[in-house]
Amino acid sequence: MGKLSVAVVGVCATLSVWAQETPADFSAQVPLSVSGNGPWYRLELPLAVQLSARQADLSDLRVFNAAGEPQAYALSRQSAQHTENRNVADVKWFPLYAADTRETLPAVVMKSSAEGTLLEVRPSTATTTGQQVLRGWVLDASAIKAPLQQLSLDWSHEQEGFQRFSIEASDDLQHWTPWGDGQVARLSFADERVEQHDVSLPGQTARYLRLLWQGQAAPLLTSAKLVSATRSSLPTPWVWSQPLSGTRLQAGEYTWQLPAGLNVERLRVELTQPNTLAPVTLSGRRDSKQAWQPLSNGLLYRLTQNGQDVVQDQLQLPGQAVAELKLQVDERGGGLGTAAPTLRVAVRATQLVFLARGEPPFTLALGNASAKAANLPLSTLIPDYSAERLNTLGQATVAGDVRVTSPALVAAVDTEPNWKKLGLWAVLLLGVAALGAMAYSLLRKPAAAR
Template sequence: MGKLSVAVVGLCTTLFVWAQEAPADFTTQVPLSVSGNGPWYRLELPLAVQLSARQADLSDVRVFNAAGEPQAYALSRQSSQRTESRNVVDVKWFPLYAADTRETVPGVVLKATAEGTLLEVRPAAASQAGKQVLRGWVLDASAIKAPLQQLSLDWSREQDGFQRFSIEASDDLQHWESWGDGQVARLSFADQRVEQHDVGLPGQSARYLRLVWQGQAAPVLTSAKLMSATSSLSTPLVWSQPLTGTRLKAGEYSWQLPTGLSVERLRVELKQPNTLAPVTLSGRRESNQAWQPLSNALLYRLSQNGQDVVQDEVQLPGQVVTELKLQVDERGGGLGVEAPALRFAVRATQLVFLARGEPPFTLALGNASAKAANLPLSTLIPDYSAERLNTLGLARVAGEVAVTSPAVTAAVDTGSNWKKFGLWAVLLLGVAALGAMAYSLLRKPPVAR
């Protein structure tokens, strides 16, 4: 009976060893290099590598050491790093006047209180007071202490069309830093009114913003709002390569994504100048499901003041989709017979792993049956904090990505499954034999003395 017990235990041990995951169980293996302070390392997963996963939530991501042993890891995603709180504030605005629309930055005197609240903006010289070309506005954001995320403007109804301006930031009203360009619009199209009021800001703090219109007089503002955030730990967007689509019918196109993805933004190629296209975007996860509306937008590429003004992006809610469909109102001229090229953007994902054993380390992806094995960051790193994440060692893709043919992988998986079934069968037979032996021993009459 003792020998049988040892045999059964040995079979159990062998079973679990054989059933343990190995790099060969995944279709894609990516060599990694590490640098900096360990034993924890963080890796920003390239989008091309993420697309090798067979599961949208990256449940089939693993890291192995040189001996093929799996490493403990966590995924740092946008869902766990969302901005803590947002606040929208109406701010005061002050006009900037110049001699003409060619002057880049109007010469002005700006006065503020000791607390930083803006009191007055007036021409630098009295001779300029009579020049009434409105070139821009100064916004007073001195009461906002959090990083600025978005600007929202409204202006006089008499001034339709595009409004394009430069954005500069300052804390002392003397030194100004460029924050790029902004564009808002109010358009009438096919008995509809399309308005774009919001402009993204870089997520930095500033007491004052200066908006200067380029090559045209500024409109009369009726509202100016700034959205701020107390903390912004959101990871950046990463963009895909162009996708080729299919024309379903006139004004309707579809694109198949490589896998299910939480898409947050799209960029539609607008090849022809003077393109104007109101669009509706829909998505779905399975080909047999009904299309679900995701967003509406106005796409355009228009010539203005000798340059192209382009709006080719669509904001999405971040739902997981595998297929996208674009419907175009062709009263604007449409987007052509062929489906336009499409780029999509998703949030970058960081993988943090605890290095155990010897390098080199290998990232493995691509196993439709793998179960999620990632830990929470607070479990992987006992004294975890968001600040500490930036101090961890770095891991990077190093070398060629090895991809196994799905057909070969399927064959390997099938063989592995037969082995597992066989081992379980042997194990059950062993347990049954052990039980039968114990039963026979219990039924055997005691030996007379």
């Protein structure tokens, strides 16, 4: 059986050598230059480069070094980016007193400065007689402009147990909006202590917060902090094509042929005439042999209001691969004219990250309809990958024009025998024959022994 194992390993090794890809297996090559800290480099793929691919999902993309050796790589299609800036601020607190713990709302007078800073909270004259009970607190958040995300309280250590209270918000100290209930706690058991100081807030802005304890006196606060956060969102980065000319099939129906199959996610129709109003339906397909599939519909317009143009010229698409587009226009809105309008399409920006091995220059190769996907996940390509780490990688840039193999040369290669495939089949058949001979020999030995 040792010989059998050696034979199998030999066949697999031979097949691997024969199947090694080279830049010549791809119809387009793009020279790359690298700078910055390696060994990982990232490249924003221009749409003009992507159009050289034969597969819409870029499965036929490869990176080679100067010796023609393939490089490990990953593809990342960029999405909308969200950032959050958090800030923790100490705020002033003012006591609220009432005649007893059952009083729903303490009768108080509140004063603030012209800027909104809370200056004083005192009982009204009608409730100053008799013993007063601490019912709650008013927090001054007037200096915080961002939405409030969290409240953090600390109070006198002599007061243990659960502290339950209602939370209300106001911008004028007159009208209060309920923000739900809060609970903090300080519990001791044996030598253990459990403390809970934080309460979540609804993420809205307010100048003042009112905390009211129900059925119990409020504790003496020693600290009050508010956590605010400002969230920002960057739109999804798109890569737009050059203007594409179309063909008018008949009244209200136009088609466009894309340079290649693309995962289109946005489409922009040029509306040249003012006061254009066009309900439209968009369809697409991968080639002329397929039936049209509906992709999107909507209302396109360019209207003049108060001396300014108000334009809606884009449609959102599901992102499936298409090579042809057809737009049908409801002519009752006036149509889009006798000539097909100019069209632009957008795909999601794609980033290539590769691990440089061997010597430069490096070459990006595309254009092989039979190539299988070879990209890795980013977390595999970069073991300690993080979004922040991605921004520190070296930069790769396109260093020249796309070199495309001559169509005549491609035709000549296609008409000749595929010696690589013939060689692979020959080696495989020889391996199978050798395995069959071994098996036959092994089966005959027990019969001879009898």
